[in-house]
Amino acid sequence: xxxxxxxxxxxxxxxxxxxxxxxxSALQLNVLPDGRPVITDRALLLATAATVxxxxxxxxxxx
Amino acid sequence: MTVLIxxxxxxxxxxxxxxxxxxxGTPVVRLDPxxxxxxxxxxxxxxxxxxxxxxxxxxxxxxxxxxRSIWIRRPGTPGAGAAEQSEWLTAEAxxxxxxxxxxVRARWMNHPAAAAQARYKPWQLFTAHxxxxxxxxxxxxxFPQAAREFAEQHPQLVVxxxxxxxxxxxxxxxxxxxxxxxxxxxxxxxxxxxxxxYIPKAADxxxxxxxxxxxxxxxxxxxxxxxxxxxSPEDADWEPVEPPVRIAxxxxxxxxxxxxxxxxxxxxxxxxxxxxxxxxNQGGQxxxxxxxxxxxxxAAIADWLAGGQDSRTPHGEP
Numbered sequence: 001x002x003x004x005x006x007x008x009x010x011x012x013x014x015x016x017x018x019x020x021x022x023x024x025s026a027l028q029l030n031v032l033p034d035g036r037p038v039i040t041d042r043a044l045l046l047a048t049a050a051t052v053x054x055x056x057x058x059x060x061x062x063x
Numbered sequence: 064m065t066v067l068i069x070x071x072x073x074x075x076x077x078x079x080x081x082x083x084x085x086x087x088g089t090p091v092v093r094l095d096p097x098x099x100x101x102x103x104x105x106x107x108x109x110x111x112x113x114x115x116x117x118x119x120x121x122x123x124x125x126x127x128x129x130x131r132s133i134w135i136r137r138p139g140t141p142g143a144g145a146a147e148q149s150e151w152l153t154a155e156a157x158x159x160x161x162x163x164x165x166x167v168r169a170r171w172m173n174h175p176a177a178a179a180q181a182r183y184k185p186w187q188l189f190t191a192h193x194x195x196x197x198x199x200x201x202x203x204x205x206f207p208q209a210a211r212e213f214a215e216q217h218p219q220l221v222v223x224x225x226x227x228x229x230x231x232x233x234x235x236x237x238x239x240x241x242x243x244x245x246x247x248x249x250x251x252x253x254x255x256x257x258x259x260x261y262i263p264k265a266a267d268x269x270x271x272x273x274x275x276x277x278x279x280x281x282x283x284x285x286x287x288x289x290x291x292x293x294x295s296p297e298d299a300d301w302e303p304v305e306p307p308v309r310i311a312x313x314x315x316x317x318x319x320x321x322x323x324x325x326x327x328x329x330x331x332x333x334x335x336x337x338x339x340x341x342x343x344n345q346g347g348q349x350x351x352x353x354x355x356x357x358x359x360x361x362a363a364i365a366d367w368l369a370g371g372q373d374s375r376t377p378h379g380e381p
Contacts, residue, residue, distance in 0.1 A: 001252065011236070
């Protein structure tokens with residue numbers, strides 16, 4: 001029998017946006033291809049959804 | 064004195080705090096426990112009643128004696144990045160790293176013991192009630208009959224995850240969801256089920272507590288909206304709001320009872336203006352609130368991590 005809560009689950013939305021940044025271990029920050037820290041690009045921060053409240057749900061149980 | 068940040072490399076929210084600490088001239092070492100062993104190395108030695116040791120990542124090395132504070136911000140699973148992964152290696156790496164760090168006289172945001180306790184939803188509701196919050200009636204059960212009786216008492220119910228996790232195989236999302244009035248509760252027997260009185264919302268409230276600082280934000284609820292977390296970021300129209308005095312007092316009581324230095328509280332504001340406690344996530348996200356409202360949460364976290372040298376305690380109480 002399927003647990004009651006799972007009857008109410010829905011397919012997770014697949015991520016279609018690939019974040020164009022890499023981790024720079026010297027700076028200890030993620031940087032864009034032009035070397036700027038990601039955090040200087042507010043629009044990108046929102047677009048990656050890495051800062052939204054459900055981001056952690058995908059890999060952690062905190063959000 | 065160094066701030067140690069345990070997080071995954073791709074976490075750009077951690078970047079915000081790292082940059083703020085750089086601005087303050089505070090030394091930072093950022094590492095992911097997933098990279099132990101591998102890019103992260105450690106050594107800890109018990110010497111005459113004291114544990115001394117070192118952590119290194121890439122070109123950086125930090126003495127555990129010189130760690131001022133530890134921020135646990137969504138770290139990876141210890142050993143997960145090793146060439147030959149195993150459950151045993153994860154257990155060994157986790158026990159070595161977190162075991163040694165528990166001997167460090169640093170303040171934690173949050174201490175692992177406090178964090179583990181604070182994740183339990185029943186404990187959250189219990190503590191919230193005793194801290195003076197309004198808490199919706201809640202049932203966690205595997206008895207279908209108990210669920211039916213609860214539904215008779217509370218005609219409008221939501222179901223949510225007890226653990227806060229989402230099913231992974233296949234990947235599913237489990238938002239807080241309204242239960243249909245004619246629901247068949249027999250499947251409650253197949254797994255512990257959390258049912259809660261539905262609070263018709265005028266707004267969602269996210270209150271982020273950093274040390275003693277409170278940052279509350281309000282988002283007006285759309286018609287029929289139950290779980291605001293699953294709206295798109297573009298819909299997140301958060302505005303700063305001053306928490307009522309009674310709420311602020313209860314938040315501080317809750318944080319003290321939980322032994323937390325950081326907590327993200329979710330409330331449902333009803334049509335009478337009452338803030339109903341839904342949960343407190345000890346590792347809750349703050350980036351979306353800060354981006355929307357401009358509230359200086361990053362700065363507060365950085366200040367907390369960089370300061371408070373005199374208040375360091377062996378067990379990391381805030």
